[in-house]
Amino acid sequence: MKTYHTSEVAALVGLHPNTIRRYEEWELIPIPPRANNGYRVFTDFHIETIKIAQVAFQIEVLQSGLRIIMVEMVKAVARYDFAEAQALLDRYLELVEKEIANANDVIHVVENILVGKTEEEALCLTRSETAEYLGVTSEALRNWERNGLLAVKRSKNNYRLYDQEDIKRLKIIRTLRSAKYSLAAILRMLNAVEQEKQDIKSLLNPVTPDDSIISACDNLIDSLEKAKINACELKKQVADVQKRFFNNKV
Template sequence: MKYYKTSEIAELVCVHPNTVRLYEKWKLLQPVPRNCKGYRLYTEDHLEQMRLARIALRCNFIEGNIRNLATDIVKTGAQGDLQKALNMAYDYRIHIQKELTKAEEALEIIYKWLKDEVTVGEETYMKRKDVANLLNISIDVLRDWERNGLIKVPRSPNNNYRMYGAYEIRRLKVIRTLRNANYSMMSILRMFKYIDEGKVSDVKEIIDTPSLEEDIISATDRWITTLIETIENAEEVIVQLEMMIESKEPRIP
């Protein structure tokens, strides 16, 4: 049996040796035996497990559940149950595809919102707590959206209370839909900035393309692209696991 040193495994998968040790600590690799001098002895199985871990953890995972699913696949493979890990990878791919569908459906609501017109008539205004109850969100969430510039609520000239009318309610419903679909507040703010300026030619491109002025960019700032990349990544995980399973099957002479 061929054995590898920590530095050799690291070089083969293009990581620092400390990353290999960290993956072992996180149980992303099966237990590593040591020789009489205490040096780690990595096998071909460890090498393939490292490759699996590098593939699974490559993407810009944002939602904690998505990262946990990917990590669980790797840990299950490290425990030796490759078939279970493969089945988990299939479910993982389905999960990401559902997230993508939800994100795209949220955009359809945006297009519908842009086409709808508020009925002109006697305006009825709501209080903040009533709006929170209507949308099934907390008052703190409403404050957070306003504080981050997603909505500007007019105030009464009489008592300076916020006045949530039909336009504000519709805009808040759009924000809620996008947040439930895991779009970041930065991407939503970017979209509204263009819409408020009358630039509504391609909402999908706007919400998925961070501007140069955005200093810190996360995966949910380009959520559609991230999900597509993650689906492609899931396909690579499946291929790697299938190859690992095939290598374990007895060869017929």
């Protein structure tokens, strides 16, 4: 079996030797054995694991813990747990599809707001029910309220109640926060919609793209679609590595 020194591996994968050592520290590759002279000894499996990591980290998609799932997937490959790696990629794809659906839902919500269309569904939820409905934490709702993104009505017994209009607004906030927009930027974008000074066409082609919720969602969907392509490529790459190094057993 062919072996390599750190500098050789670095040259083959296009990384700095220090990065290769970081991969070892971060458990992204198996710990290489040491030769008698103390040098690390790498194999083709180390190289293929690094290539998997490079593909995994190409797309910076952070929402819903997607980046964390990719890190855990690479670690699973590094410890030869290919079943876990594939399961994590399946979970990743599932979450990506959910985020795409959320972003498309927000586009629909904003377009309906702009044309004055109301939803038939009537909701009246408590904070905990709203958090569960949207898939966020109650603390996130509190934080958004504290920062002026939402003014929630109260019942006679002083409990906060969220209606359909609140849910629409919260869907927008949730998706934009997932896309890593600041609270200040989200407030500005929400205010632009509420003032109704822009029609749908100008929102789709804004002078300042960051002020458009629809453009933000379109950009998010584009990133998520690229993440899907990456994940599908990784599923094949992981399967190929398993076949190559472990006697064609899948």
